[in-house]
Amino acid sequence: MDLILEARNLGKRFQGLVALKHVSFGLVRGEILGLVGPNGAGKTTLINLVSGTLTPTNGDIIFEGKVLQQPTFRRARLGIARTFQITKPFSGLTVLENVAVAALFGSEGGKRNLRQAKQAAQQWLEFVGLDQRLSMRADSLGGPDRKRLELAKALAMKPKLLLLDEVMAGLNQVEIDAVITVIKKMRDQGISILIVEHVMKAIRALCDRLLVLHHGQTIALGDPSQVLNDPAVVEAYLGRKHA
Amino acid sequence: MKLLIRWSVLAAALALLIVLPWVAPATLVQFGISTLMLATLAQSWSIIGGYTGYASFGGSVFYGLGSYGTAIAMIEYHLPFGVGLILGALVAVIFAVLVGLPVLRLRGHYFAIATLALAQVVPAIVSNLEIAGRNIGLILPLLKNDALFYEAALGLLVATTISIWYISRSRFGFGLMAIRENEDAAAAMGINTTLYKTLAFAIAGFFSAMSGGIHAYWITFIEPGGEFDIGLNVKMIIMAVFGGPGSVLGPIAGAFLLSGISEILSFKISNVASLFFGFVIVIAVVLMPHGLADLWHRYKKLGLRYFSENIRENRV
Amino acid sequence: MVLLWQVLANGILLGGLYALMALGLALVWGVLNIVNLAHGAFIMLGAYVCYYLFALVHVDPFLALPAVMVVLFVLGYTLQRHVLNLIIRAPMFNTLLVTFGFEVVLTNLAQMIFSADFRTVNPGYAGANFNLLGATIPLARILAFTTGLSLTAGLWFFLLKARLGRAIRATAQNLIAARLYGVETRTIYAITFGLGAALAGAAGDLYGLVSQINPYIGGSLTAKSFAICIIGGLQNPLGVVVGGIFLGIVESLTALYLGPTYTDVASFGILVLVLVLRPTGLLGRTA
Numbered sequence: 001m002d003l004i005l006e007a008r009n010l011g012k013r014f015q016g017l018v019a020l021k022h023v024s025f026g027l028v029r030g031e032i033l034g035l036v037g038p039n040g041a042g043k044t045t046l047i048n049l050v051s052g053t054l055t056p057t058n059g060d061i062i063f064e065g066k067v068l069q070q071p072t073f074r075r076a077r078l079g080i081a082r083t084f085q086i087t088k089p090f091s092g093l094t095v096l097e098n099v100a101v102a103a104l105f106g107s108e109g110g111k112r113n114l115r116q117a118k119q120a121a122q123q124w125l126e127f128v129g130l131d132q133r134l135s136m137r138a139d140s141l142g143g144p145d146r147k148r149l150e151l152a153k154a155l156a157m158k159p160k161l162l163l164l165d166e167v168m169a170g171l172n173q174v175e176i177d178a179v180i181t182v183i184k185k186m187r188d189q190g191i192s193i194l195i196v197e198h199v200m201k202a203i204r205a206l207c208d209r210l211l212v213l214h215h216g217q218t219i220a221l222g223d224p225s226q227v228l229n230d231p232a233v234v235e236a237y238l239g240r241k242h243a
Numbered sequence: 244m245k246l247l248i249r250w251s252v253l254a255a256a257l258a259l260l261i262v263l264p265w266v267a268p269a270t271l272v273q274f275g276i277s278t279l280m281l282a283t284l285a286q287s288w289s290i291i292g293g294y295t296g297y298a299s300f301g302g303s304v305f306y307g308l309g310s311y312g313t314a315i316a317m318i319e320y321h322l323p324f325g326v327g328l329i330l331g332a333l334v335a336v337i338f339a340v341l342v343g344l345p346v347l348r349l350r351g352h353y354f355a356i357a358t359l360a361l362a363q364v365v366p367a368i369v370s371n372l373e374i375a376g377r378n379i380g381l382i383l384p385l386l387k388n389d390a391l392f393y394e395a396a397l398g399l400l401v402a403t404t405i406s407i408w409y410i411s412r413s414r415f416g417f418g419l420m421a422i423r424e425n426e427d428a429a430a431a432m433g434i435n436t437t438l439y440k441t442l443a444f445a446i447a448g449f450f451s452a453m454s455g456g457i458h459a460y461w462i463t464f465i466e467p468g469g470e471f472d473i474g475l476n477v478k479m480i481i482m483a484v485f486g487g488p489g490s491v492l493g494p495i496a497g498a499f500l501l502s503g504i505s506e507i508l509s510f511k512i513s514n515v516a517s518l519f520f521g522f523v524i525v526i527a528v529v530l531m532p533h534g535l536a537d538l539w540h541r542y543k544k545l546g547l548r549y550f551s552e553n554i555r556e557n558r559v
Numbered sequence: 560m561v562l563l564w565q566v567l568a569n570g571i572l573l574g575g576l577y578a579l580m581a582l583g584l585a586l587v588w589g590v591l592n593i594v595n596l597a598h599g600a601f602i603m604l605g606a607y608v609c610y611y612l613f614a615l616v617h618v619d620p621f622l623a624l625p626a627v628m629v630v631l632f633v634l635g636y637t638l639q640r641h642v643l644n645l646i647i648r649a650p651m652f653n654t655l656l657v658t659f660g661f662e663v664v665l666t667n668l669a670q671m672i673f674s675a676d677f678r679t680v681n682p683g684y685a686g687a688n689f690n691l692l693g694a695t696i697p698l699a700r701i702l703a704f705t706t707g708l709s710l711t712a713g714l715w716f717f718l719l720k721a722r723l724g725r726a727i728r729a730t731a732q733n734l735i736a737a738r739l740y741g742v743e744t745r746t747i748y749a750i751t752f753g754l755g756a757a758l759a760g761a762a763g764d765l766y767g768l769v770s771q772i773n774p775y776i777g778g779s780l781t782a783k784s785f786a787i788c789i790i791g792g793l794q795n796p797l798g799v800v801v802g803g804i805f806l807g808i809v810e811s812l813t814a815l816y817l818g819p820t821y822t823d824v825a826s827f828g829i830l831v832l833v834l835v836l837r838p839t840g841l842l843g844r845t846a
Contacts, residue, residue: 051431076433084431090424101421104414105433114412157432298652345835351651352594353834356785360830363782367823378820473778477659484656518671521663528656529645557649 003062004029004161004192005050010059012045012216019045020216023059027161032183032193034207034224038236041213043196044085047163050194051075051082063161079107081159083150085166091139095130096121098138098149099156106157121156128152128182144175151182162186164195168202180205212236260397264390272389276461278502279396280454284475285482285494286403287450292480293488294416295443296423297347301358302451302479304365305335307471309452310459314381315374317460324386328456335452339445347440350426366471380466383459392461399457400495403450408491419443420489474517481524487536496535529554565694566811572696574807575704576765578800580780581787582711583758589793590731590751593643593654597661598784599777601756604665605631605763606680606772607673613680620680620764621702627764628757635756640749647748662777669774680767703765708800710761714754715796727751779823786830 005027012020020042027033035043048054050061052072061068068075090098099121103111111117125131128148133141141149147167154162164183168176180202187193187206197203203210203224210227212220214236220227227233264272284302292298312331316322322330346357370378410416418439421429430436459465478501486497501523505516530550531538542549584598608627612618618626638661646653687698718724730737730747738744766772766780783806791802806826813825 053427053431072430073433073435076431082431084428088425088428088431090421090428092424093420097417097420101417101429101434102432104417107433112414114414114417117414153432298655300655346831349834352655353789355652355655356594356789357831357834359782360786360827360834363779364824364827364831367821367827371820371824474663477663480656480659517663518667521660521667524660524663525642525657528649528653528660529642532646532649532653554645557653558645558647 001026002029003027004064005194006062007046007050008060008062010046010049010061011057012042012049012054013057018216020049020213023213023216023218025211025218025221027192027194028208029192030187030190031208032187032195032206034203034210035194035196035213036198036203036210037213037219040215042216043213044165045216046213047082047165047194047196050161050163051080076105076157077107079158079160080163081106081154081157081161082163083147083154083165083167085169087146087150089138089141089146089149091137093138094135095125095138095141095149096134099124099152102153102156107159121152124152124156127155127185129178143170144172144178147171147175147179148182151179151186155186159191162191162193164193164197166196166198168197168199173201176202257401261394264393269389272393274502274506276389276393276396278499279393279400280458281478281482281502282495282498283396283400283403283454284451284479285486285498286400286407287447287454288479289483289488289490289494290407290410290419290450291443291447293483293490293494294410294419294423295440297440297444298355298480299358299444299447300355300476300480301361302447303362303471303473303475304358305339305448305451306455306458306475307366307369307467308335308338308448309455310465310470311369311375311381311455312452313456314383314459314465317383318381319374324460327460328453331456331459332449332452335448335455336445339448340441343441343444344437347437347444362471362473362476366467369471370467376466378467380464383463383465385463386460389461392457395457396454399450399453404491404495406446406450411491415439415442423489477520477524481520481527484532484534485523485527487534490534490536493534493536500535532557561693562815564692566815567808568691568694568696569700570808570811571804572700572704572807573769573811574804575707575800576700576762576769576803577783577787577807578803579707579710579758579765580762581784581791581799581803582714582796583755583762584781584784585788585793585796585799586714586758587752587755588788590727591647591748592651593647593658593752594651594785595752595755596655596658596781597665597777598658598755598759599779599781600662600665600669601631601635601759601777602763602766602780603669603772603774603777604634605760606767606776607669607763608760609764609767610678610680610772613682619682620768621706624706624761624764627760631760631763632753632757634753636749636753638756639752640745643752644745644748662781666774666777673774675773675775677771677773678767679771682768685768697769699768703768706765707762710758711796711800714758718796723750782830783826786826786833789830790833 003026007023007025010020010023023046035046037043045054049056052070052075063078063080090101096118100117103117103120111120122131122134125134128151130145130148130152133145138149151167168179171179176199183193183206195206207224209222210224211218212227212233219232219236220230263275284306288299288302309331312334313327316327316330317324342361346354349357369375375381418434421432421434422436422439426436455470482497482501483494485501486495487493505519508515508519530553532553538549545552580602584595587593587595605627608630609620609623612623612626613620643654643657646657684698688695689698718728727747730744787799787802787806790805791798809825809829810822813822
């Protein structure tokens with residue numbers, strides 16, 4: 001089994017608070033693994049550990065067979081891209097420039113040439129449906145478009161592993177469907193995805209497997225329909241089975 | 244077509260500037276030298292403050308280091324001016340890297356204050372050094388050739404501007420701008436923020452120091468108060484900000500315009516120049532915080548409403 | 560040994576004055592998140608108001624304190640209400656620039672009006688001193704020290720207990736909630752800035768007693784006030800007191816062991832070190 005990402009007995013502690021404890025799982029290359037759990041379960045902490053924003057208190061993260069210890073920017077070069085729950089666009093730059101930056105610096109050092117980067121950026125923006133907004137300032141975009149921009153930036157990095165942190169939050173049904181389509185296209189391109197989500201519709205449509213966290217620990221891992229019917233999971237959500 | 248016009252205007256302006264020492268009176272040439280040096284300082288500030296978003300209040304440190312480095316090289320070690328200039332710039336770059344690494348980890352207010360503190364510490368240290376002549380200062384070999392210094396200052400400004408032009412269209416420049424707009428996102432994208440910030444700081448320091456070196460040889464007599472003058476920081480920053488930080492020619496426009504107006508005003512009273520700068524800073528930051536470049540582009544659309552828009556964006 | 564005690568005593572007394580100097584800056588920084596680069600200029604102006612009240616009307620510096628504070632309060636209030644309020648939501652850098660602009664304008668106006676001559680305030684008791692465990696303590700200094708600490712304590716109580724003080728703290732903590740409770744934020748901001756200026760003025764008033772004044776002292780006093788705020792932390796006025804006394808002692812010891820020309824090196828060197836190694840200050844969290 002070709003595991004692109006593995007967590008072995010991962011733990012994270014902040015002073016007195018234990019955010020994650022004994023978390024172990026593997027992400028198969030090419031799969032979409034959903035990361036779910038009630039608020040405060042430790043999902044974003046886990047994403048931050050994989051991206052390098054935080055370092056584990058114990059345990060290891062293994063990417064493509066090697067333990068990850070580098071700072072964030074080097075992990076980006078290795079092929080790990082992420083989106084942020086609260087989007088982080090380069091506000092003063094245009095939409096095209098935002099994605100061009102990603103193309104310039106993405107995995108394996110990216111493109112060196114600005115013109116090539118802009119061309120690649122344009123293609124990615126077409127892919128996510130933002131090609132009408134190329135010269136607008138990034139901070140003038142509305143909510144859903146900002147999410148699209150985050151996705152385009154992540155894609156332009158040519159990642160092997162994409163970490164999506166609540167990318168559906170704040171979107172309406174139509175917008176959710178659009179983003180689901182984009183994510184499916186990404187998986188078809190061979191990108192492995194770890195997706196944190198609360199929106200059940202998206203989870204059901206996208207995820208090959210689900211990992212459920214509760215109070216920083218794994219309570220279920222496996223096929224979505226099985227996991228979602230697991231009594232422990234139902235209890236953790238206190239009956240909230242549907243979005 | 245538009246591009247051709249722009250380049251022609253630029254070329255003409257440059258040609259005019261080059262021949263100035265042979266057609267203008269001596270006082271204008273001297274004014275020219277000071278203004279060209281200030282323009283270089285404004286440009287170098289733009290690299291770290293405008294493009295990278297790290298507002299340094301310590302440009303005077305590099306200027307002074309370049310000045311003293313050149314002076315000591317020429318006086319103590321009897322090296323020619325060119326070599327002294329490079330050595331002074333080297334000292335500044337090394338200082339920028341050593342100090343930059345810890346200090347650039349600070350954000351916002353704290354970085355500004357740290358550089359302000361440096362702007363106080365370094366002259367305090369220099370005025371205690373024997374080799375720097377302590378508080379009394381140093382006397383360099385005399386060379387009375389304003390035309391030469393003018394062309395040197397002009398050459399430096401051109402070199403600095405070309406570097407900025409090149410940076411603004413390079414991968415490095417985009418990395419800097421990404422850091423300015425959102426440093427966390429920049430790191431997540433694969434940009435080595437520490438390396439880039441430090442490089443920007445060092446490049447800014449390099450050009451500031453070269454300016455200082457030329458200044459030292461030109462005025463012949465240097466002392467800590469003058470070469471590490473904190474007021475320089477005000478001028479550099481306001482000229483860059485006024486002209487348009489993050490633009491290639493903006494700081495030059497800011498420098499020329501503000502110097503010119505202040506020169507006209509301070510004919511009678513020397514304090515008026517500084518007073519003028521103070522007022523300009525306040526008015527400019529309130530009414531046109533994005534600089535001349537932005538004013539130039541958006542005034543056509545908005546007219547006077549441009550100013551009230553700026554205020555409305557930012558007030559309580 | 561006695562010499563060391565003398566130097567320490569000098570440092571502590573100086574520190575009390577330094578604490579008062581930094582207090583206004585800490586208040587404005589903590590509440591308004593404004594780093595006021597003109598703070599030193601306010602101190603300088605306070606010193607000059609005191610000087611002229613003394614020289615022209617023979618008012619004792621301590622008795623002049625209320626007047627000095629009122630004048631500076633009005634200046635600070637006006638600058639905040641009509642200029643700084645216009646840019647308060649802009650990036651922090653803009654505020655730095657504008658207050659820098661204030662500094663330049665105030666310093667140069669002072670130069671033009673008061674001339675660059677050095678001046679001191681010399682009331683009759685200027686020479687009086689008494690002996691404490693072998694150290695000579697100038698009366699003026701100990702009066703300045705106690706006044707400084709009293710004003711600091713006064714501010715602390717004001718912020719804790721007085722209605723206006725609590726309104727100020729509320730605005731600092733949660734602008735929107737404060738507005739919902741009917742707090743008129745522009746006025747609160749202006750009052751806070753005015754208070755900061757008034758405290759700076761008081762420090763300036765006392766400064767004239769212990770040191771020479773000229774229009775250019777603002778710059779380094781601002782930098783020293785920063786150092787104190789950063790070293791002591793912005794959590795509460797106690798931090799400023801600790802920071803002030805710490806800096807006072809450092810300067811005194813440096814003057815003794817390395818020489819007076821090294822005091823600036825020591826104070827600003829420590830500032831840089833603290834910023835780099837422990838930006839939260841020696842005591843606690845900064846704003």
